[in-house]
Amino acid sequence: MALAGLDGCRGRPLQRPQGWCVKACQAARRLPTVPGEGTVAGVSDAAPRPEPPTLPKLIQGALKLRLAGGAALVLVAGILLAPPQARKNPLPQEKAAPILQAEVQRREPARVFRGVQETGRKALRYTVAFHGRAQEPRVTVFSDFAPPLGQPEAPHGFGVLASGEGDVLTHVSAMGGLPLGEAELSDGTRVRAQVIAHEPETGLVLVRLEGVPAGTGAPLARSEPDSGELVVAAGRSHGRDMVAPVFVASSDGDRYTISAASGVVVPGTPLFNLEGEALAVTSGAPSFSDAYPIGLSLLRLRERIAQGRAFPSSIGIVLQPHAGPLASKLGAVGALVCDVRGGGPAARAGIRPGDLIVGVGELETSGAEEAAQAITSLGAGEPARLRLRRAGAERELEVTPEGTLSAAPLPVADAPPAGAPRARDVFEAAALAAAGVPAEARVLSVEGTPLRGLPLPRALLRKGPPWLVWLHWEARRFFAVVGAPAAP
């Protein structure tokens, strides 16, 4: 009698003290193919149990076909009736597996990169799933104005949705100094966007998006990263996903120093820890190795907004630190204005290059940095009084600062006027070298007298060196003290 399953065994002598009848075949794995000869194991004391009817004999032939058909029908129906994919887009099982390993892969740098990449993507998806939305917490920040010719290419970079109100934290370098009208979320949705705060010390910018549902955003990390901790820089640049492992070299509360294991991260790149929580955003030029904690940065920026200092003030001047020959030449303590942006508040107030700013409001300013800090701290739109010295005389002007987005300290200067001679044509090479002036720089004025060509005016020649020269070089304007003139 052929039996399927576990009962087809030959018995063997009693061996157990409890009286169980021991079968030859073992539990579930090793089965002889010899049909059993009727011995069975007892399930209670030693009485042999009658052999049960063999069900397999009943499931045969037509019934098997029907069973197979029914099973196939269930499978087909299940596939056809499958509901549309849920928006949460969970990862399939095999993709989830690396996460458990990636977290403890810190000892294997070579492996960490791949694990972290997957973790990085997963981290972003975690934040999506956490808030139940398909949008990932990244924003491609761009402007709806075409950049002027000659300007750097359109800004590229992104920020991280870091709060439930739809605020994006990013770096000003990501916007190239251009105004912002729209932002593009990573699913392609465009929303109106407005810069609501700018912190000049760090270059961080807060952008408010309109129409982003409450609760969208990345969960913020609950603790600081440790020095040497691996985090993930994740986002998108130029339409391509970018995920890179980054090490936190040091962290001192309000700034992290990072070192990218591969490539340079673009400004405003969000950093995530391996739990998928948003840690910081990276800065832009000049230092790509700084990152600012999101939580603290949000607090500071909101404080600025509350105090009415959402934007640093600017009056449209460039200040030049001066020492040595310049200080001796000027003979006065103050902040030297080396450029005035046309049409700006300073230009409208009558401030000129060469003026020495000696006071901002009630504050006495003795140097360029002090004056710059004082000016940026003025309230935008509130008139302020500036005291300056020009041609030996002191005067006071009223100027109304305006809020500015740009953190770049040097605005692009206008092109030099036609006819402005080269420095090497005006002064001796040795004198230029001694003054640190490039020979190809354009001379705009000497001792306050605009220069439209050669030679130097007789009055200037009679005055004699050294001369206070205003120069234009590589989109910047600055003053220098130059000695002997070039031989005619």
Add this chain to the structure above:
Amino acid sequence: MNEILSVGLILLAALLAGHAAQLLRIPEVTGYLVVGVAIGPSALDLISHQNLQTLGFLSEVALGLILFSIGSIFEASRFLHLGRGVARITLWEAGSAFGLSLVALLALGEPFWVALLLAVIAMETAPATTLMVLHEYDAEGPMTERLMAMVALNNMLVLLVFGAVTAALNLGGGSDESLLLLLYRAGYGLVWSTLGSLALGVLLGLVVDAWAARARESGEAMILAMGVVLVAVGASRTLGLSPLFATLALGATVANTSRHGGALLGALGRADPPLYAAFFVLAGAELQVTQLGELGLAGAVYVVARAVGKVGGARLGMRGQDLPETVRSNLGLCLISSSSLAVGLTIQIRGSFPQYAPEITGVVLAAVLIFEVVGPLLTRRALLQAGEARTTPEPLKEMSEGAPLA
């Protein structure tokens, strides 16, 4: 280290571990797990995380085979005889583990959904570990019979309850989809993962039956059996079904419809040892010893509540059944092991509900480490006390057709 070398090392290490375990009179499973921890990333790091990832398929293959053989327990004649009693004990032990864990974690102040998900995972009993210990000690008897059926029923129950809980979570989560669609999706997921998996297992089992008659030699039978198990696991993953249900159903179908089921199972039995050894060594390598440090109070409470629930619940479930006292007092101890399904559910939680994942992962991984080491030891002890185990494992015998057995 390349993967081939890793596999060789795993097998040799398993061999050493098996011998050491016999000397120390502990289950081989424990030896495999311990040696896995030793050569894995937690200690000597001879098997790296990369290796574990690449060799993950070996674990899946072995698990599929284990579940297939567990499914063969559901031969109708045997099951009709045992069924009601076993189902009752399973409901009691799983329910008690669930209830005690839930109450204890809620009392500790854990969030509701975290406590609920952990309580569901607490219901699970490891099929592979339990079966391996039974197999090693050639266990036979009423406790063994019930244990194997209970392990299968337990895992099915856990998947059903987990499916229901996650469906409820999905419904409760914030979404802008219509309620009807959400309900449909939740219901579909639950029904598809059970009914669909059963249908797949039944269909493949019948295909095997049709083909098995042509498999004349044991080698062909082995290829057929292994191939169909792998197809079941792979197809389940592709279709979003449950590999556990599908392979259980496959085993049950083969046991109940095929005259050649015995031959297939016997053929598979020859291929099992290296796969099982590799499975448990890999399982040990994946255990993160450092997780123990993150067990915390919640984890400790979870471990204790689960153990008490399992043992006490089994005892309560056996009331009114005609069973000897040795079975009553020892059956619960065999239910302590917890491993692959618990880890698998945790991975699913990480994917679907990451907001609960960190805490759940920390507790489960640490608890699994404890249960995987302690569980086999308790199972062995229970088998010995119930008199259903040999004290030394029986050496492998050649099983050939018609050969008398000593």
